[in-house]
Amino acid sequence: MDAIAEEAAVAVGSIYHHFGNKDSLYLALVERALEINEQVMAQAYTDDRTPVEQLIAASDAYCRFNLENPGHFRMVALRTVDMPPGELAGEVEQRIADKVEALVGDVADALRRADAAGQLSCPDPARTSVFLWSAWNGVLGSRWRPDRLALDDAELERVLAVGRDIVIRGLRTE
DSSP, rough: OHHHHHHHOOOHHHHHHHHSSHHHHHOOOHHHHHHHHHHHHHTTTOSSSSSHHHHHHHHHHHHOOOOOOHHHHHIIIOOOSOOOOSHHHHHHHHHHHHHEEEEEEEHHHHHHHHTTTSSBBBOOOOHHHHHHHHHHHHHHHHHOOOSSSSSOOHHHHHHHHHHHHHHHHHHHHO
């Protein structure tokens, strides 16, 4: 709490007054991370794009969320910031799971629509979307490796471009 107060240039008492306790502060941080992730991802699913274009835009948006909001990404996608034990722990976990499930569901929906339009062949959109989300998290999370296998931002984007190309070519109907 002291570090947060110092960063925000407010008294610790102000934080407790506004949030009540650490659990409520953590819940507010998680809610903000989920909100930012949702806003970034929503930009991918515009009506002027085909389902395949939406999938590509979604992968770009998820990468952008990671690069621009690394702390939020780690909190939501990688779960590397553990919820402190307390009364709100279950609620926080449920909210994260619900939001992530919806985001992965959006990918599955785009895959379903691309398959129906003949743009891709995807017999199992639900499992494909889980695979894609998990694979992207693995690549995006490699930024924080403590060894020489860590990817810098430029290499991360190149690796994701290769991965995106592999996935799209693998799902193409031609």
